[in-house]
Amino acid sequence: MIQVLLVDDHGLVRAGIRRLLEDASGIEVVGEAGSGEEAIDYVREHEPGVVIMDVNMPGIGGLEATRKLLHIHPSVKIIVVTVYVEEPFPTRLLEAGAAGYLTKSCAVDEIVSAIYAVQRGERYLSADVARQLALSILPGGRRSVFEKLTQREMQVMLMVTQGFRNQDISDRLCLSPTTISTYRYRLYDKLGVANDVELTHLAIRHGMLECRP
Numbered sequence: 001m002i003q004v005l006l007v008d009d010h011g012l013v014r015a016g017i018r019r020l021l022e023d024a025s026g027i028e029v030v031g032e033a034g035s036g037e038e039a040i041d042y043v044r045e046h047e048p049g050v051v052i053m054d055v056n057m058p059g060i061g062g063l064e065a066t067r068k069l070l071h072i073h074p075s076v077k078i079i080v081v082t083v084y085v086e087e088p089f090p091t092r093l094l095e096a097g098a099a100g101y102l103t104k105s106c107a108v109d110e111i112v113s114a115i116y117a118v119q120r121g122e123r124y125l126s127a128d129v130a131r132q133l134a135l136s137i138l139p140g141g142r143r144s145v146f147e148k149l150t151q152r153e154m155q156v157m158l159m160v161t162q163g164f165r166n167q168d169i170s171d172r173l174c175l176s177p178t179t180i181s182t183y184r185y186r187l188y189d190k191l192g193v194a195n196d197v198e199l200t201h202l203a204i205r206h207g208m209l210e211c212r213p
Helices: 011-021 036-046 061-072 089-096 108-119 127-136 151-160 166-173 177-191 196-205
Strands: 002-007 027-033 050-053 077-082 100-103
Touching (some): 002 036, 002 108, 011 108, 027 036, 050 061, 050 108, 061 077, 089 127, 100 127, 151 196, 166 177
Parallel strands (some): 002 027, 002 050, 077 100
């Protein structure tokens, strides 16, 4: 049996995916987590084979969680299931080590197919994500201003726009507050903003933040 952990801060989403996977042959949902931090604790103790994970969650979120999960359990296969289809999220998550990337609009059988594929050691991208990745590298292709950020800068940006203070980010990423402050002002410089409010507005305009209830 392929043991699967579901990671999403919405219980209804986890319940929906769990129900969809109940009838799939050879797949067993063995746990759920509502944040990246909870996922790390679960994987450290139970070592499931596959993690299905959202990107935008309270705390460190899916990007940093992916990096940390693969550090503590290198053989785990992570499939991102998210509303974000456009760059730079797909590239950043794949660079962090995700084995699959699907959007929440995908069909039920595609999630199952992705689980089987990554368990075989393959990578799996939904068609809309693959199309966006292909278009982004073509001459004249639409590019996000956030593509210029490094993976660490991207993570700090996501946490800043969630309202985390330097000390909060420092504690979660195990970096010094001074280092976080440096990243913060580097973000301002690269993106041409003056403060956290302008950074958040820019992220909203470019679809980097999911509207949450």
